Amino acid sequence: MTRMLNALKKRLARCCAPLQGTRVSEKDALRYARLFKALGDETRIEIVSLLANAGKELCACEIEAHFDLSQPTISHHLKILREAGVITAERQGLWIYFKLNRPCSGDMADFMRLLK
Protein backbone atom coordinates (compact mmCIF):
# COMPACT_ATOMS: atom_id res chain seq x y z
CA MET A 1 0.00 0.00 0.00
CA THR A 2 1.50 3.29 -0.98
CA ARG A 3 2.04 6.15 1.38
CA MET A 4 -0.67 8.06 -0.45
CA LEU A 5 -3.21 5.39 0.26
CA ASN A 6 -2.25 5.35 3.91
CA ALA A 7 -2.81 9.08 4.11
CA LEU A 8 -6.17 8.65 2.40
CA LYS A 9 -7.15 5.90 4.79
CA LYS A 10 -6.18 8.05 7.73
CA ARG A 11 -8.34 10.84 6.44
CA LEU A 12 -11.28 8.50 6.01
CA ALA A 13 -10.80 7.31 9.56
CA ARG A 14 -11.46 10.83 10.84
CA CYS A 15 -13.72 10.86 13.83
CA CYS A 16 -16.08 13.47 12.42
CA ALA A 17 -16.96 14.99 9.09
CA PRO A 18 -15.68 18.54 8.86
CA LEU A 19 -18.06 21.16 10.16
CA GLN A 20 -19.56 24.04 8.33
CA GLY A 21 -22.00 26.56 9.72
CA THR A 22 -21.24 29.35 12.11
CA ARG A 23 -20.88 29.34 15.82
CA VAL A 24 -22.55 31.89 18.04
CA SER A 25 -20.74 35.22 17.76
CA GLU A 26 -18.13 36.01 20.36
CA LYS A 27 -20.26 38.92 21.47
CA ASP A 28 -23.27 36.68 22.05
CA ALA A 29 -21.16 34.07 23.82
CA LEU A 30 -20.03 36.77 26.22
CA ARG A 31 -23.57 38.01 26.71
CA TYR A 32 -24.93 34.56 27.48
CA ALA A 33 -22.00 33.68 29.71
CA ARG A 34 -22.52 36.85 31.71
CA LEU A 35 -26.21 36.14 32.20
CA PHE A 36 -25.59 32.56 33.26
CA LYS A 37 -22.65 33.49 35.45
CA ALA A 38 -24.95 35.86 37.33
CA LEU A 39 -27.41 33.00 37.83
CA GLY A 40 -24.69 30.49 38.66
CA ASP A 41 -24.71 31.07 42.39
CA GLU A 42 -27.07 29.55 44.89
CA THR A 43 -27.63 32.77 46.82
CA ARG A 44 -28.46 34.68 43.67
CA ILE A 45 -30.87 31.97 42.52
CA GLU A 46 -32.62 32.31 45.86
CA ILE A 47 -32.78 36.08 45.54
CA VAL A 48 -34.36 35.70 42.13
CA SER A 49 -36.79 33.10 43.41
CA LEU A 50 -37.66 35.36 46.32
CA LEU A 51 -38.50 38.20 43.94
CA ALA A 52 -40.42 35.89 41.63
CA ASN A 53 -42.40 34.47 44.48
CA ALA A 54 -43.13 37.83 46.03
CA GLY A 55 -44.56 38.94 42.72
CA LYS A 56 -43.54 42.49 43.56
CA GLU A 57 -40.50 44.59 44.12
CA LEU A 58 -38.61 44.22 47.39
CA CYS A 59 -36.22 46.53 49.15
CA ALA A 60 -32.72 45.38 49.95
CA CYS A 61 -33.42 45.05 53.66
CA GLU A 62 -36.29 42.67 53.03
CA ILE A 63 -34.05 40.54 50.83
CA GLU A 64 -31.23 40.61 53.36
CA ALA A 65 -33.58 39.41 56.05
CA HIS A 66 -33.95 36.09 54.25
CA PHE A 67 -30.28 35.24 54.27
CA ASP A 68 -27.62 34.49 56.77
CA LEU A 69 -25.18 36.78 54.99
CA SER A 70 -23.91 40.26 55.72
CA GLN A 71 -25.51 43.36 54.22
CA PRO A 72 -22.52 44.13 51.97
CA THR A 73 -22.56 40.58 50.64
CA ILE A 74 -26.21 40.80 49.63
CA SER A 75 -25.55 44.25 48.17
CA HIS A 76 -22.78 42.70 46.09
CA HIS A 77 -25.05 39.91 44.79
CA LEU A 78 -27.74 42.45 43.94
CA LYS A 79 -25.19 44.43 41.98
CA ILE A 80 -24.14 41.39 39.96
CA LEU A 81 -27.76 40.55 39.17
CA ARG A 82 -28.39 44.16 38.20
CA GLU A 83 -25.36 44.37 35.93
CA ALA A 84 -26.41 41.17 34.20
CA GLY A 85 -29.84 42.61 33.55
CA VAL A 86 -31.64 40.08 35.74
CA ILE A 87 -33.09 42.65 38.09
CA THR A 88 -33.56 46.41 38.16
CA ALA A 89 -33.29 48.84 41.04
CA GLU A 90 -35.18 52.00 41.82
CA ARG A 91 -34.67 54.28 44.75
CA GLN A 92 -37.71 55.48 46.68
CA GLY A 93 -36.59 57.74 49.42
CA LEU A 94 -34.41 55.90 51.81
CA TRP A 95 -35.04 52.50 50.26
CA ILE A 96 -33.98 50.94 47.03
CA TYR A 97 -36.45 48.54 45.52
CA PHE A 98 -35.37 45.64 43.37
CA LYS A 99 -37.54 43.77 40.95
CA LEU A 100 -37.15 41.11 38.31
CA ASN A 101 -36.36 42.37 34.86
CA ARG A 102 -38.57 39.99 32.94
CA PRO A 103 -37.05 40.83 29.56
CA CYS A 104 -33.96 38.98 30.74
CA SER A 105 -35.83 35.75 30.26
CA GLY A 106 -35.91 36.77 26.61
CA ASP A 107 -32.16 36.30 26.51
CA MET A 108 -32.57 32.89 28.04
CA ALA A 109 -35.24 32.04 25.52
CA ASP A 110 -32.85 33.12 22.76
CA PHE A 111 -30.28 30.76 24.13
CA MET A 112 -32.76 27.89 24.34
CA ARG A 113 -33.73 28.53 20.77
CA LEU A 114 -30.06 28.20 19.91
CA LEU A 115 -30.19 24.72 21.40
CA LYS A 116 -33.18 24.08 19.13
Added chain:
Amino acid sequence: MTRMLNALKKRLARCCAPLQGTRVSEKDALRYARLFKALGDETRIEIVSLLANAGKELCACEIEAHFDLSQPTISHHLKILREAGVITAERQGLWIYFKLNRPCSGDMADFMRLLK
Protein backbone atom coordinates in the same frame (compact mmCIF):
# COMPACT_ATOMS: atom_id res chain seq x y z
CA MET B 1 -46.37 60.44 71.78
CA THR B 2 -45.81 57.32 73.78
CA ARG B 3 -43.04 54.88 73.07
CA MET B 4 -45.65 52.39 71.97
CA LEU B 5 -46.90 54.72 69.30
CA ASN B 6 -43.38 55.33 68.08
CA ALA B 7 -42.85 51.63 67.75
CA LEU B 8 -46.10 51.33 65.84
CA LYS B 9 -45.15 54.15 63.52
CA LYS B 10 -41.83 52.50 62.87
CA ARG B 11 -43.58 49.30 61.98
CA LEU B 12 -45.92 51.15 59.62
CA ALA B 13 -42.94 52.81 57.99
CA ARG B 14 -41.62 49.37 56.99
CA CYS B 15 -40.28 49.34 53.49
CA CYS B 16 -42.23 46.24 52.46
CA ALA B 17 -45.21 44.27 53.61
CA PRO B 18 -44.18 40.96 55.11
CA LEU B 19 -43.84 38.13 52.63
CA GLN B 20 -45.68 34.86 52.59
CA GLY B 21 -45.28 32.10 50.03
CA THR B 22 -42.39 29.73 49.65
CA ARG B 23 -39.08 30.18 48.02
CA VAL B 24 -37.59 27.63 45.68
CA SER B 25 -36.34 24.65 47.69
CA GLU B 26 -32.69 24.56 48.59
CA LYS B 27 -32.33 21.45 46.47
CA ASP B 28 -33.75 23.20 43.41
CA ALA B 29 -31.64 26.29 44.03
CA LEU B 30 -28.57 24.09 43.98
CA ARG B 31 -29.72 22.32 40.83
CA TYR B 32 -30.37 25.58 38.97
CA ALA B 33 -27.16 27.14 40.20
CA ARG B 34 -25.17 24.16 38.98
CA LEU B 35 -26.77 24.29 35.55
CA PHE B 36 -26.17 28.02 35.20
CA LYS B 37 -22.68 27.79 36.63
CA ALA B 38 -21.84 25.27 33.92
CA LEU B 39 -23.14 27.69 31.30
CA GLY B 40 -21.48 30.70 32.90
CA ASP B 41 -18.24 30.44 31.00
CA GLU B 42 -17.55 31.74 27.55
CA THR B 43 -15.68 28.67 26.40
CA ARG B 44 -18.46 26.37 27.53
CA ILE B 45 -21.09 28.51 25.83
CA GLU B 46 -19.09 28.18 22.64
CA ILE B 47 -18.81 24.41 23.04
CA VAL B 48 -22.57 24.21 23.45
CA SER B 49 -23.14 26.46 20.46
CA LEU B 50 -20.73 24.35 18.42
CA LEU B 51 -22.71 21.21 19.25
CA ALA B 52 -26.02 22.95 18.61
CA ASN B 53 -24.84 24.25 15.29
CA ALA B 54 -23.33 20.97 14.20
CA GLY B 55 -26.70 19.35 14.83
CA LYS B 56 -24.89 16.12 15.61
CA GLU B 57 -22.53 14.63 18.10
CA LEU B 58 -18.87 15.59 17.93
CA CYS B 59 -15.79 13.89 19.25
CA ALA B 60 -13.54 15.69 21.69
CA CYS B 61 -10.79 16.23 19.13
CA GLU B 62 -13.17 18.01 16.80
CA ILE B 63 -14.24 20.28 19.63
CA GLU B 64 -10.67 20.92 20.71
CA ALA B 65 -9.77 21.93 17.18
CA HIS B 66 -12.01 24.97 17.50
CA PHE B 67 -10.27 26.42 20.51
CA ASP B 68 -6.94 27.82 21.39
CA LEU B 69 -6.85 25.86 24.62
CA SER B 70 -5.04 22.73 25.66
CA GLN B 71 -6.59 19.27 25.41
CA PRO B 72 -6.86 18.85 29.21
CA THR B 73 -8.60 22.21 29.49
CA ILE B 74 -11.25 21.26 26.95
CA SER B 75 -11.61 17.88 28.61
CA HIS B 76 -12.22 19.68 31.88
CA HIS B 77 -14.91 21.91 30.37
CA LEU B 78 -16.59 18.90 28.78
CA LYS B 79 -16.64 17.20 32.16
CA ILE B 80 -18.33 20.19 33.80
CA LEU B 81 -20.95 20.35 31.07
CA ARG B 82 -21.50 16.61 31.41
CA GLU B 83 -21.87 16.72 35.17
CA ALA B 84 -24.38 19.54 34.88
CA GLY B 85 -26.42 17.46 32.44
CA VAL B 86 -25.89 19.83 29.53
CA ILE B 87 -24.20 17.26 27.33
CA THR B 88 -23.79 13.51 27.27
CA ALA B 89 -20.81 11.42 26.24
CA GLU B 90 -20.60 8.07 24.53
CA ARG B 91 -17.48 6.17 23.64
CA GLN B 92 -17.23 4.65 20.18
CA GLY B 93 -13.95 2.84 19.92
CA LEU B 94 -11.12 5.24 20.33
CA TRP B 95 -13.28 8.33 20.27
CA ILE B 96 -15.73 9.77 22.70
CA TYR B 97 -18.66 11.57 21.18
CA PHE B 98 -20.41 14.43 22.93
CA LYS B 99 -23.85 15.67 22.18
CA LEU B 100 -26.33 18.11 23.63
CA ASN B 101 -28.64 16.71 26.23
CA ARG B 102 -31.79 18.47 25.11
CA PRO B 103 -33.73 17.61 28.27
CA CYS B 104 -31.46 20.05 30.06
CA SER B 105 -33.36 22.86 28.41
CA GLY B 106 -36.32 21.51 30.33
CA ASP B 107 -34.59 22.57 33.53
CA MET B 108 -34.05 25.98 32.05
CA ALA B 109 -37.70 26.14 31.03
CA ASP B 110 -38.64 25.22 34.60
CA PHE B 111 -36.58 28.10 35.84
CA MET B 112 -38.13 30.51 33.36
CA ARG B 113 -41.56 29.38 34.46
CA LEU B 114 -40.49 30.24 38.00
CA LEU B 115 -39.85 33.78 36.76
CA LYS B 116 -43.38 33.68 35.33
Added chain:
DNA sequence: CGATTATATTGACAATTTTCTATATATGTG
Protein backbone atom coordinates in the same frame (compact mmCIF):
# COMPACT_ATOMS: atom_id res chain seq x y z
C1' DC C 1 2.83 -7.76 23.62
C1' DG C 2 4.60 -3.00 22.19
C1' DA C 3 3.37 1.18 19.78
C1' DT C 4 0.01 4.62 18.72
C1' DT C 5 -3.90 7.53 19.35
C1' DA C 6 -7.83 9.73 22.03
C1' DT C 7 -9.24 11.21 26.25
C1' DA C 8 -8.92 11.75 31.39
C1' DT C 9 -6.60 12.79 35.66
C1' DT C 10 -3.14 14.97 38.69
C1' DG C 11 -0.91 18.68 40.66
C1' DA C 12 0.42 23.37 40.49
C1' DC C 13 -0.30 28.24 39.66
C1' DA C 14 -2.84 32.39 38.51
C1' DA C 15 -7.15 34.64 38.19
C1' DT C 16 -11.64 35.23 39.84
C1' DT C 17 -15.23 35.02 43.21
C1' DT C 18 -17.40 35.05 47.73
C1' DT C 19 -17.38 36.80 51.98
C1' DC C 20 -16.35 39.81 55.76
C1' DT C 21 -15.19 44.30 58.44
C1' DA C 22 -14.75 48.96 58.15
C1' DT C 23 -16.10 53.00 55.99
C1' DA C 24 -18.50 56.02 52.71
C1' DT C 25 -22.61 57.93 50.49
C1' DA C 26 -27.39 59.19 50.21
C1' DT C 27 -31.73 60.30 52.13
C1' DG C 28 -34.76 61.70 55.71
C1' DT C 29 -35.76 63.81 60.44
C1' DG C 30 -35.59 66.98 64.31
Added chain:
DNA sequence: CACATATATAGAAAATTGTCAATATAATCG
Protein backbone atom coordinates in the same frame (compact mmCIF):
# COMPACT_ATOMS: atom_id res chain seq x y z
C1' DC D 1 -26.79 71.36 60.94
C1' DA D 2 -26.37 66.94 63.61
C1' DC D 3 -28.13 62.39 63.71
C1' DA D 4 -30.24 58.12 62.15
C1' DT D 5 -31.10 54.72 58.63
C1' DA D 6 -30.51 52.23 54.05
C1' DT D 7 -27.42 50.96 50.80
C1' DA D 8 -22.82 51.02 48.45
C1' DT D 9 -17.86 50.75 48.16
C1' DA D 10 -13.03 49.55 49.52
C1' DG D 11 -9.82 46.35 50.87
C1' DA D 12 -8.44 41.90 52.49
C1' DA D 13 -8.78 36.86 53.37
C1' DA D 14 -10.40 32.38 51.94
C1' DA D 15 -12.48 29.45 48.55
C1' DT D 16 -13.26 28.30 43.87
C1' DT D 17 -12.16 28.14 39.07
C1' DG D 18 -9.53 28.07 34.64
C1' DT D 19 -5.43 26.81 32.75
C1' DC D 20 -1.30 24.16 31.65
C1' DA D 21 2.45 20.46 31.62
C1' DA D 22 3.07 15.94 32.83
C1' DT D 23 1.22 11.58 33.29
C1' DA D 24 -2.30 7.93 33.30
C1' DT D 25 -5.90 5.18 31.17
C1' DA D 26 -8.38 3.05 27.43
C1' DA D 27 -8.84 1.34 22.85
C1' DT D 28 -6.78 -0.04 18.49
C1' DC D 29 -3.31 -1.87 15.42
C1' DG D 30 0.53 -4.61 13.92
